[in-house]
Amino acid sequence: MTEEALVARAVEGDVDAYATLAERYYGSCARIARRMLRNDADAEDVVQDTFLRAFRAIGRFERGREFRVWLFTILVNQCRTAATSRKRRQQRFSDDETALDRATDERPTGIVDETSAVAAAVDRLDPLLREAFLLKYVEGLEYAEMATVTGAGISALKMRVKRACDALRPMLEAIYHD
Amino acid sequence: MTDGDFERLYERAGAALRAPAPDEDAARDRLVKRIHAESLRSTTRRGNAFLPWWAALAAAAIAFAAGLGTGRATTSSRSSTAAPVASGAAADAAQRPIEFVFVAPAARNVSLVGDFNGWDASATPMRRTDGRTTWSVAVQLPAGRHVYAFVVDGDAWVADPQAPLAPEQWYGQRNSVVVVAASGDRRS
Amino acid sequence: MKTTTIVLACLLTASAARAQDARLRGVLDAETLAKVTRLTDSARVESLPVEPLVGVALEGAQRHASGARITKAVQDYLGALRGARAALGSDASVAEIASGAGVLLSGVNGDVLRQLRTASPNRSLTVPLVVLADLIARGVPKDTAARAIAAAARANARDDDYSALRRFVEQDIIAGASPAAAAMLRVRSITGVPPADEPVP
Numbered sequence: 213m214t215e216e217a218l219v220a221r222a223v224e225g226d227v228d229a230y231a232t233l234a235e236r237y238y239g240s241c242a243r244i245a246r247r248m249l250r251n252d253a254d255a256e257d258v259v260q261d262t263f264l265r266a267f268r269a270i271g272r273f274e275r276g277r278e279f280r281v282w283l284f285t286i287l288v289n290q291c292r293t294a295a296t297s298r299k300r301r302q303q304r305f306s307d308d309e310t311a312l313d314r315a316t317d318e319r320p321t322g323i324v325d326e327t328s329a330v331a332a333a334v335d336r337l338d339p340l341l342r343e344a345f346l347l348k349y350v351e352g353l354e355y356a357e358m359a360t361v362t363g364a365g366i367s368a369l370k371m372r373v374k375r376a377c378d379a380l381r382p383m384l385e386a387i388y389h390d
Numbered sequence: 391m392t393d394g395d396f397e398r399l400y401e402r403a404g405a406a407l408r409a410p411a412p413d414e415d416a417a418r419d420r421l422v423k424r425i426h427a428e429s430l431r432s433t434t435r436r437g438n439a440f441l442p443w444w445a446a447l448a449a450a451a452i453a454f455a456a457g458l459g460t461g462r463a464t465t466s467s468r469s470s471t472a473a474p475v476a477s478g479a480a481a482d483a484a485q486r487p488i489e490f491v492f493v494a495p496a497a498r499n500v501s502l503v504g505d506f507n508g509w510d511a512s513a514t515p516m517r518r519t520d521g522r523t524t525w526s527v528a529v530q531l532p533a534g535r536h537v538y539a540f541v542v543d544g545d546a547w548v549a550d551p552q553a554p555l556a557p558e559q560w561y562g563q564r565n566s567v568v569v570v571a572a573s574g575d576r577r578s
Numbered sequence: 579m580k581t582t583t584i585v586l587a588c589l590l591t592a593s594a595a596r597a598q599d600a601r602l603r604g605v606l607d608a609e610t611l612a613k614v615t616r617l618t619d620s621a622r623v624e625s626l627p628v629e630p631l632v633g634v635a636l637e638g639a640q641r642h643a644s645g646a647r648i649t650k651a652v653q654d655y656l657g658a659l660r661g662a663r664a665a666l667g668s669d670a671s672v673a674e675i676a677s678g679a680g681v682l683l684s685g686v687n688g689d690v691l692r693q694l695r696t697a698s699p700n701r702s703l704t705v706p707l708v709v710l711a712d713l714i715a716r717g718v719p720k721d722t723a724a725r726a727i728a729a730a731a732r733a734n735a736r737d738d739d740y741s742a743l744r745r746f747v748e749q750d751i752i753a754g755a756s757p758a759a760a761a762m763l764r765v766r767s768i769t770g771v772p773p774a775d776e777p778v779p
Contacts, residue, residue, distance in 0.1 A: 231426065234422060384399050384402075
């Protein structure tokens with residue numbers, strides 16, 4: 213079934229159609245959330261919350277819009293909210309931000325594969341740069357779509373992507389030329 | 391490198407980050423279950439006062455069938471482990487290879503000890519892997535619960551930081567637990 | 579045929595017992611060996627798992643624990659195995675009984691095991707009990723941990739769900755969350771308690 217048909221049925225209340233859409237987009241959303249939050253547990257919570265919010269609002273989804281862009285808009289906002297509230301929670305429990313940064317990196321130390329190494333490099337980017345890099349190079353969004361998802365202008369997004377790439381370049385060169 | 395080379399570098403990085411996480415399938419299943427549960431709670435759709443009766447019935451039937459299917463698989467698994475315990479035999483005699491991994495870049499040697507090798511540090515030495523920071527060994531284990539630890543440099547007993555802790559501390563230190571499912575999967 | 583079966587079972591049991599004695603004889607002093615053997619014989623007569631008890635004795639020997647400490651460990655474990663079997667039912671598997679014994683040794687009441695069995699009559703409780711014990715070991719209060727696992731059981735959680743719960747709570751605790759809050763927060767991804775409603779963009 214085409215995505216357009218699935219979306220149409222989901223809008224009409226077909227929970228199976230919506231669940232199929234959720235299964236199709238789970239991976240993309242999980243990837244974005246994991247890198248934005250750098251914590252598997254928070255990422256899964258945020259992704260679940262995103263799909264449930266979208267489910268409750270699907271009846272208002274306008275035909276002709278792209279479902280993926282609409283979904284990512286909800287997801288990015290949920291990620292930003294979760295990151296802000298986690299930062300507040302961390303400040304309540306610990307003053308050692310370095311330790312917390314290490315603790316939220318869920319990958320075991322010493323085990324290096326390409327995905328882990330690239331993830332570690334991307335994780336070091338400023339959140340807005342990281343977000344822009346993920347939407348462009350991992351999820352393949354066009355700049356106009358990224359503008360809808362993030363609420364930023366296209367020029368600003370191009371600058372964020374460029375700055376992200378400039379920061380990543382030496383780390384990626386080290387990873388891929390070992 | 392040219393601009394084109396750099397662009398290919400970023401795209402390659404993007405492709406690397408598209409690799410699914412190991413537990414993604416299970417997380418996806420959890421999401422679908424929550425969606426179905428949510429649909430049973432939800433009573434409004436796009437201005438309609440309620441879901442059509444046939445849609446609610448269908449959703450309920452789907453949730454019920456999902457629960458039944460899980461129960462059947464687990465029932466057969468459970469009955470397969472109900473072996474006579476008086477003989478002392480393992481509940482499921484078939485052995486499965488289970489890999490143990492421990493990160494210890496500074497260690498000179500690491501052994502695996504547990505209830506499956508008499509806690510003998512000389513029985514199961516581990517091998518360096520992954521650029522010499524990681525130690526690993528694969529052991530044949532029967533289905534069931536097993537308690538284990540790592541012995542570093544002959545005398546330091548260490549629990550596995552990646553595994554559940556065993557609650558019993560008979561000798562002042564905690565061990566780790568691995569559950570080998572009847573299907574052969576490790577559960578930790 | 580029935581007599582032959584019974585004789586064979588007895589021979590096999592005696593053979594297993596001799597194998598265990600050989601392992602223990604190699605590492606325990608005579609006095610400790612005698613005491614531990616009496617305990618494992620009691621377990622065998624009561625149809626309780628014997629291998630976990632032998633394992634505890636062998637661990638003590640390899641850790642160079644005193645004979646008295648080894649004997650006490652085996653004795654305490656035997657008591658916990660008894661309690662776990664009584665709470666989980668006579669058809670509980672070896673793994674369930676051993677895991678249940680661990681939970682009782684964590685200070686949890688046998689009623690918790692009974693409640694879990696009632697909530698999940700047809701699923702293996704090995705993994706839920708392992709996770710329950712792990713949460714308590716990491717500082718989640720016993721009552722909170724028991725409530726969280728019971729809620730997951732009522733929600734028909736699978737083994738993968740319990741494993742994920744354990745990992746998530748561990749990560750949260752490392753990141754500074756209180757163990758109790760971490761457990762109750764993470765179990766909701768299994769039980770499906772909905773998040774607070776906010777407008778959708």
